[in-house]
Amino acid sequence: MTDYHSNSKTVEFFEGDVDHSYAVAIAPESKYSVHNMPGFIIHRSLEVASDSSESVYKGSEDYFTFACRYGDTSPNLVSRLITGPVFNLNGQVLGIVVDDIEYKFWPKKPRKEDGSQEIIHEDLFYRAGYFLKVAIRVNNLQQDLRSMVKDNDWQNGLKKIATERRV
Numbered sequence: 001m002t003d004y005h006s007n008s009k010t011v012e013f014f015e016g017d018v019d020h021s022y023a024v025a026i027a028p029e030s031k032y033s034v035h036n037m038p039g040f041i042i043h044r045s046l047e048v049a050s051d052s053s054e055s056v057y058k059g060s061e062d063y064f065t066f067a068c069r070y071g072d073t074s075p076n077l078v079s080r081l082i083t084g085p086v087f088n089l090n091g092q093v094l095g096i097v098v099d100d101i102e103y104k105f106w107p108k109k110p111r112k113e114d115g116s117q118e119i120i121h122e123d124l125f126y127r128a129g130y131f132l133k134v135a136i137r138v139n140n141l142q143q144d145l146r147s148m149v150k151d152n153d154w155q156n157g158l159k160k161i162a163t164e165r166r167v
Helices: 122-131 138-149 154-166
Strands: 023-029 034-043 063-068 084-087 092-100 108-110 117-119 132-137
Touching: 023 063, 063 092, 092 138, 132 138, 138 154
Parallel strands: none
Antiparallel strands: 023 034, 023 084, 034 063, 063 132, 084 092, 092 132, 108 117
């Protein structure tokens, strides 16, 4: 419960490793409402290495892939689920959606006529590309917040900043 919304509850962050499991996100249904959107954690880590070495790109392991049947777009074809929490089935936040799997990562081949890039299985991209969401793990988000506010208790650090700005 919060001071302004008596029916609200404070979210609880999951502590631990994200694993392959069922999960739920909240997505826009209309201008005025949202709905629960079930899905599944497909990749528990997006850890990638450079093709020239075996070293892992720093930070790539901080993200996971959430698959869901939500490809709604706005009139300008931008995904309507740009960000939002991903919950485990116990109601704890696992991470925050930060993006869709992007076109630039989908396999392509050159067109014969003009040499431009053609998406391989374009129909699958449009069906599946919007259904795969990239999310940052909540524990990594909390580390980033601690670093930004320079306080181990990031919630307290945010309150201090808000208070200082009001004065």
